[in-house]
Amino acid sequence: MRRILAIGGGGFMMEDAPSPIDQHIVSLTAKARPRICYLATPSGDLPEHLGKFHAAYGDMDCETSHLAFFRQPDSKSILTTDFRTRLLEQDAIYVGGGNTKSALAVWREWGLDSVLREAWESGVLLAGMSAGAMCWYEAGLTDSFWGAAYRPLDCLGLLPGGCAVHYSSDPQRRETLHAAQQAATIPPSIAIDDFAAALYMSTSVDSVFSWREGSTAYQVYREHETVIETALPVKRIGR
Template structure:
């Protein structure tokens, strides 16, 4: 059941420790599923950013059984499961992209033509979501530790959303100054950022609202002041899920 408009939920969260399983899906992933409107949700996890780790996928499979969802993985290591990646994605209601190395994710996706497949799924009403690397990838770019502990900025995101993106804004001290410097210099355009546990809901390319699965933490927009060239940050209103 496709969403009424192209929908992306870009987050810095989505998982929590389980009571009888290693992890459970937190409110952000449940929100992504709710946005699809599906009564029997088919959810696809894409773990490219962490190398399609099968042990982590087993934890996700348990969490999905607990949630009552039909769950699958688009594994690109060691090879894709199909020649028709777009068709595979279109079989699902939600695609959730996991965290890890966004630089590696974008490189591998480029090799396999995943970017155009994701765009087709998005335009067809499949809800796209993800955490960390799985948030930055939908945007024009963002700050990443893909290359080492000193953050660098990637600018080759899929750009379904024409903004920059900052993740883990409250838990990693280098994130905020790196984003501010990139926006001030023009390396990144207007940039939306999330604290841990927060997410950004876009309909089409417009930000609709910020949400959080936690009681604290927020979301922000950083833009370049045209006269001074200084990056200015504003706190966004946020709804607690």
């Protein structure tokens, strides 16, 4: 069963209180004490992000670990010399936010891109927020180039099409995605709001989850000369 959960924004990295989406990830593993590994590569393995992950998922009785390429290993680390074996043992792998372009370059250099595909094909739940959501698609609409605008970026290609995140929180993302669709520089895309997430079964959207009123995901594509944006139905989680 190949599954990916793409989170537009939210969870332990953005919310102070325990988030329904983090609790939902744990429930998707269907394990009493799931093994969940965190990849903070997009943020350069910031210790603050690693700490927040271990605190949030440790409080939910998960067996947590992380794989870091920019920090010395500690007691929670998966070693870079043995990451394939350890990642394939996980129930879920979670990728954090940050610079998608830089993370992809590091993963490709280390061969992690092929291991992530192998994990997905073997049934490990893949999840991620922001950069950690876009990375799974053929393309992401990103500011990882550190320029003034968002640009399409070739990503891992596990999921078809493109992805935009934090969609309704920044009007420029919508404008740029529509322009990219019009210019055919990004394939038909899913655009995911903050406090919303899309769950894929194999390579198709199975459900969209929302834990804040008004948050959802959209299918965005060009039909003839018109860009179409269609909101997807949501399932509410949390209170």
